[in-house]
Amino acid sequence: xxxxxxTVTAALPYANGPLHLGHVAGVYLPADIFVRFLxxxxxxxxxxxxxxxxxxxxxxxxxxxxxxPQEIVDKYNEQIGKSFRDFDISxxxxxxxxxPIHHETAQDFFKVLHAKGxxxxxxxxxxxxxxYSQFLADRYITGECPKCQNPSAYGDQCEKCGSDLxxxxxxxxxxxxxxxxxxxxxxSHWYLPMNRHEDxxxxxxxxxxLDGVQQHDPKxxxxxxxxxxxxxxxxxxxxxxxxxxxDWGVKVPLPNSEGKVLYVWLDAPIxxxxxxxxxxxxxxxxxxxxxxxxxxxxxxxxKDNIVFHAIIFPILLRDHGDLILPDNVPAYExxxxxxxxxxxxxxxxxxxxxxxxxxxxKSDELKYVLTSIAPESKDSEFTWKEFQTxxxxxxxxxxxxxxxxxxxxxxxxxxGIVPEKGExxxxxxxxxxxxxxxxxxxxxxxxxxxxxxxxxxxMNLARLGNKYLAExxxxxxxxxxxxxxxxxxxxxxxxxxxxxxxxxxxxxxxxKKLSEFLNFNTTDWTNAGGDDLLxxxxxxxxxxxxxxxxxxxxxxxxxxxxxxxxxNVSAFEPQKEVINFEDFGKMDIRLGTILSAEKVEKADKLxxxxxxxxxxxxxxxxxxxxxxxxxxxxxxxxxxLMNLAPRKIKGIESQGMILMAENEEGKLSFMTPxxxxxxxxxxx
Ligand SMILES: [Zn+2]
Numbered sequence: 001x002x003x004x005x006x007t008v009t010a011a012l013p014y015a016n017g018p019l020h021l022g023h024v025a026g027v028y029l030p031a032d033i034f035v036r037f038l039x040x041x042x043x044x045x046x047x048x049x050x051x052x053x054x055x056x057x058x059x060x061x062x063x064x065x066x067x068x069p070q071e072i073v074d075k076y077n078e079q080i081g082k083s084f085r086d087f088d089i090s091x092x093x094x095x096x097x098x099x100p101i102h103h104e105t106a107q108d109f110f111k112v113l114h115a116k117g118x119x120x121x122x123x124x125x126x127x128x129x130x131x132y133s134q135f136l137a138d139r140y141i142t143g144e145c146p147k148c149q150n151p152s153a154y155g156d157q158c159e160k161c162g163s164d165l166x167x168x169x170x171x172x173x174x175x176x177x178x179x180x181x182x183x184x185x186x187x188s189h190w191y192l193p194m195n196r197h198e199d200x201x202x203x204x205x206x207x208x209x210l211d212g213v214q215q216h217d218p219k220x221x222x223x224x225x226x227x228x229x230x231x232x233x234x235x236x237x238x239x240x241x242x243x244x245x246x247d248w249g250v251k252v253p254l255p256n257s258e259g260k261v262l263y264v265w266l267d268a269p270i271x272x273x274x275x276x277x278x279x280x281x282x283x284x285x286x287x288x289x290x291x292x293x294x295x296x297x298x299x300x301x302x303k304d305n306i307v308f309h310a311i312i313f314p315i316l317l318r319d320h321g322d323l324i325l326p327d328n329v330p331a332y333e334x335x336x337x338x339x340x341x342x343x344x345x346x347x348x349x350x351x352x353x354x355x356x357x358x359x360x361x362k363s364d365e366l367k368y369v370l371t372s373i374a375p376e377s378k379d380s381e382f383t384w385k386e387f388q389t390x391x392x393x394x395x396x397x398x399x400x401x402x403x404x405x406x407x408x409x410x411x412x413x414x415x416g417i418v419p420e421k422g423e424x425x426x427x428x429x430x431x432x433x434x435x436x437x438x439x440x441x442x443x444x445x446x447x448x449x450x451x452x453x454x455x456x457x458x459m460n461l462a463r464l465g466n467k468y469l470a471e472x473x474x475x476x477x478x479x480x481x482x483x484x485x486x487x488x489x490x491x492x493x494x495x496x497x498x499x500x501x502x503x504x505x506x507x508x509x510x511x512k513k514l515s516e517f518l519n520f521n522t523t524d525w526t527n528a529g530g531d532d533l534l535x536x537x538x539x540x541x542x543x544x545x546x547x548x549x550x551x552x553x554x555x556x557x558x559x560x561x562x563x564x565x566x567x568n569v570s571a572f573e574p575q576k577e578v579i580n581f582e583d584f585g586k587m588d589i590r591l592g593t594i595l596s597a598e599k600v601e602k603a604d605k606l607x608x609x610x611x612x613x614x615x616x617x618x619x620x621x622x623x624x625x626x627x628x629x630x631x632x633x634x635x636x637x638x639x640x641l642m643n644l645a646p647r648k649i650k651g652i653e654s655q656g657m658i659l660m661a662e663n664e665e666g667k668l669s670f671m672t673p674x675x676x677x678x679x680x681x682x683x684x
Contacts, residue, residue, distance in 0.1 A: 005044040005295040007324075008035050009272045010089075011305055012052035012097065015076040016061045019083050020349035021382055022342040023302075025370040026332030030451050031300035032089045033371065036505040037446045040525040046290050049084075050095030050275045051077045054249040055264035056139035060176065069248045073098055079353060086356040087363050088508060093282075095275035097250075097267060102274035106267045107253035109320060110190075110242075114254065118319040119190045119242060126245070127155075127167050127182035129175040134259070135187055135245030136167070136175055143170030187245060189260070190252070194237035197315050201237075204325070205229045205310065216296075216327045220448060222377065225331050228306045240312070242266045269313040272299075273323075296327035303331045330449045333375035337382050338562060348562065350382070358580045364507040365391050365547065371455045371506060384558045388550040394459065399510075400546040402466040403499070406492040407517050407543035409474060418493055419486035420536040428491055431468050432531045435461060435495055439502055439528035446505070458502045465495040490536070493518070497533040501525065510546060517543045553684055557581055589659065589683035590614060591673060592640040597630035600650050607633075608652055613640055614680015621654035627668045639671040639683055 010031040013019060019028075028049075035047040053073035062069040073096070081094050096102070113119050127136045138156035145153035146169050150160035155167035167173060168184075175182045203209050205226060208218040218226070242263045243252050249261030273291060280287035291297070299309045310329045317323045335342065342349050355366060369390045373380045410416055424432070438461050445454035469492055474485045500514035501522060515521045518540050520533060527533060534540075592611040600606035605623045607630055620640070624633075639659040646655045660668045673681070 003041070003043050006035075006038055006298060007046050007048065007272075007276065007290045007295055008038070008298045009300065010047075010049045010091070011299070011301040012050055012268050012271050013080050014055070014057065015051040015053045015073040015080065015096070016058050017076060017344050019080055019352040020342050020344070021352065021355070021366075021370065022335040022337070022349070024087070024352055024366075025335045025374055025382070026302045027300050028084065028089050029367060029370055030330065030332065030374060030376075030449075033451050033455075033505045034298070034300070034446060034449070036090060036508065037443075037525070040501075040504060040523055041443070042524070046276060046279065047090065047092045048095075048272050048275045048279070049091045050093070050097065050271055051080055052264070052268045052271065053077065053096055053098040054261070054267055056137040056244075056246060056248075059246070059248045060139055070098070083352045083356060086360070087352060087366075090508075093275050093279035095271070095278050097271045097274070099274070099278070101278050101281075102267075102271055103250050105274035105277060106250045106262055106270045109270050109273075109316070110250075110262060110266070111253055112320050113316070114190070116319065116321075118192070120193050120239065121188055122191050122239065122241075123186055123188040125168075125184040126187050127173060127175070128185040128187075129177050129180070129182050131178040131180060132175070134177075134247075135185070136177070136182055137244050137246050138167055140176050141167045141170060141173050141182065142176060143167075143173040146171055189241045189243045189245075191239040192242050192266075192312070192315065193239045194312070194315060195239065197318075198233055198237055200318075201229070201311060201314070202233055204314070205233070210325065215325065220328055222331060222449070224303060224333065224377070225306055225310055225329055228303070229310050232307055232311060237311070265308050265312065266316070269308065269316070291323050293324070295324055297324050299326050299329045301329060301331050303333050306331050328449065333377065333379045335370075335373070335375050335380055335382055338384070338559065339381070350558075350562075354578050357578065364509045365395060365550075368395055368455070368507060371452055374452045376450065376452050384555045388552075388555050391547060392549045396547040396549050398466050399459065399462040399499070402462050402469065402492075403496055403514065403517070403546055404543060405469050406465065406489070406496050407540065410489055410493060410540055411542055413478060413485065413489065416540045416542070418534045418536050418538045418540065419490050421490040421532075422483050422487045424487065427468075427472070428487065431464060431491060432494075434464055435498055436529040436531065438464075439498075439525065442502055443525070455506045458499075458506055461495060461499055461502060465492060465499070468492065468495070490534075491531075493534050493540070494531050498528055498530070501528040513544070513546060517541050553585075554581060556684065557584060586643075588642040590640055590642055591637050591677055591679055591681040591683070592658075593637050593679040594633050594635065597633050599625055599630060600652065603650050606650060609633075609658070611638075611640060611656075611658075612679045613642060613656075614678075618655040619652065620656050620658055621649040621652050622658045624658070624660065624668055628670075633670075636670060637672055637678060639673075 008031060011027050013023060035045055038045045058069050058072055062072045077096050084091065084094060127141055129136055139154055141155035142152050144151050145158035145161060145163065147163045148158060148161035150158050153165060153170060155170060157164055173182060206218060208214055208216040243260045244263055245259055246261050247259065250267045252260040252262060276290050277287040301309050314325045317325055337348060337350065340348055369387050372390055373382060438457060442454045442457045445457060472488045474488045478485045496514060497518055497520050500511050500518060500520060504511040518534060590613055592613040594609050595612050595617065596610045597607050600608050600621065605625050607622050607625045609620045609622055611618055611620050641657040641659055644657045646653050659671050661671055662668055
């Protein structure tokens with residue numbers, strides 16, 4: 001039987017902001033693992049992504065920042081693309097929907113639907129801003145939510161209660177352009193009559209059949225995908241407008257359609273096709289091979305995109321004709337962060353580009369943690385504490401420890417040369433049998449889109465090796481039974497070689513290091529499970545440490561860095577440029593007790609302090625005279641920046657700085673610890 005062929009897509013990230021770990025855990029990382037595995041198993045596969053660069057959210061953002069929509073999408077296409085490269089997500093192409101080839105592809109697609117009579121033209125009344133002379137797309141209208149009374153709901157959705165809305169449902173609608181009340185005016189648009197499609201969609205989603213012919217295995221679709229689709233269909237599908245009155249997007253390719261563009265959810269999934277076209281052009285291939293015939297189309301997405309990928313896009317593909325429908329739509333639930341939802345607007349997020357700037361050598365560590373907690377069947381949560389625990393007690397203590405022992409003992413006993421296996425004990429045979437079974441178990445799980453369990457299974461091989469060495473104790477046995485130790489070390493090295501294969505989809509950088517340690521390199525999954533991958537006499541290299549442990553300080557630092565900001569509060573200074581942990585570590589901040597205080601002459605704001613810092617007594621000039629009188633502060637314990645370069649203020653040398661909190665009115669307050677802390681205590 002020939003190998004199944006795949007076209008794998010990952011949801012197009014919207015080019016109006018950076019990527020956070022929620023996006024990564026629930027779309028890009030699982031898609032990447034899946035594709036790396038397929039490549040190792042010699043499937044013909046294309047891995048497609050790109051940025052989604054249209055829609056009203058982008059024009060609104062551009063208006064807010066005072067730059068053009070093109071500048072916005074250029075900025076975020078570049079930033080998102082770089083994050084993916086740094087994190088080593090192995091797309092075949094990362095394209096963009098503002099490209100000419102995409103506009104042409106989306107317009108052609110629309111023309112086919114139109115010519116085949118798959119769209120209907122309908123006239124309706126929509127909100128219009130008279131001052132700006134334009135119709136208002138959903139996001140351009142705000143008003144009170146009729147369901148929860150949130151005063152700033154959007155025309156398409158209330159972000160507070162999550163209700164889908166239409167602009168005319170809003171109470172007291174306001175145009176975000178002029179701030180005035182819009183009027184209703186007639187406009188005509190092209191609609192997709194989705195109600196025509198209920199019957200075949202039901203059969204296709206429930207049974208995996210199209211016109212009675214089996215297309216996919218519905219048991220492999222996630223429950224939440226089936227559930228959401230069936231509840232939409234059972235609730236009755238309605239016509240949905242496929243065009244908008246907007247000047248940013250793919251122009252409607254019909255006469256008399258000035259000022260109209262394709263709905264962003266029509267044009268974005270066509271972006272998968274146009275990206276494939278560009279990649280095919282660049283690589284001398286025919287894009288049609290990837291969208292027709294006997295090929296599995298797989299869409300990795302977040303759960304908020306299910307309806308677009310499992311109902312609307314399949315309708316469009318079928319209406320267009322000659323194109324394959326998705327074989328599976330693995331949708332992920334949401335990842336939360338430290339007890340709350342990720343939120344771009346409130347800056348409650350760990351940003352991928354910031355993580356990669358802070359920890360450029362730790363991409364595999366993040367991959368491991370995110371896959372371990374991937375929200376496959378229900379929402380899950382990222383915490384820095386768990387990040388630390390998973391890395392220290394799993395990657396370092398199990399995988400790192402095992403590999404290090406195997407490699408270092410081989411250096412010590414055999415100068416790095418793989419020893420010969422002798423007679424096998426029952427335990428050896430059991431371990432080899434288990435090693436041999438693991439790759440198939442991983443494969444079954446990957447093909448079923450259970451990547452979290454698949455990674456755990458790969459780690460079980462490291463556990464097996466770790467346990468084997470702990471139980472056989474070659475470092476003791478070497479004094480009494482040199483021959484037996486050769487067999488044990490040979491087996492330990494075979495396990496390491498197997499790890500260099502089975503870890504590749506999950507931890508590609510680590511797998512590469514193992515290959516280098518062993519001077520053994522295969523990207524062919526069928527080799528996995530073999531018990532003589534390394535030949536006796538083969539030379540191995542001196543290993544380096546695979547994983548360093550994560551210190552408590554890093555956890556505390558990252559948690560402290562998370563700050564919720566309210567979108568509407570601007571009285572506080574914006575966040576400063578990101579620094580790394582090393583920069584932070586350069587600051588020596590301690591507790592000091594104020595021993596004496598006196599006003600500085602001819603300076604209204606300054607007080608001269610003598611401060612006991614625990615290691616010395618030093619003079620510090622501080623600008624707090626308008627907030628505290630000298631008498632009331634003597635004896636107070638405060639925070640002191642110790643290693644700020646000394647400087648002369650009004651002729652007095654100030655040796656450090658007292659740290660103060662400032663509120664939005666400019667009032668200052670000491671930063672004083674709870675009782676029980678005294679001079680000399682450090683702040684970390
Ligand atoms: Zn609401």
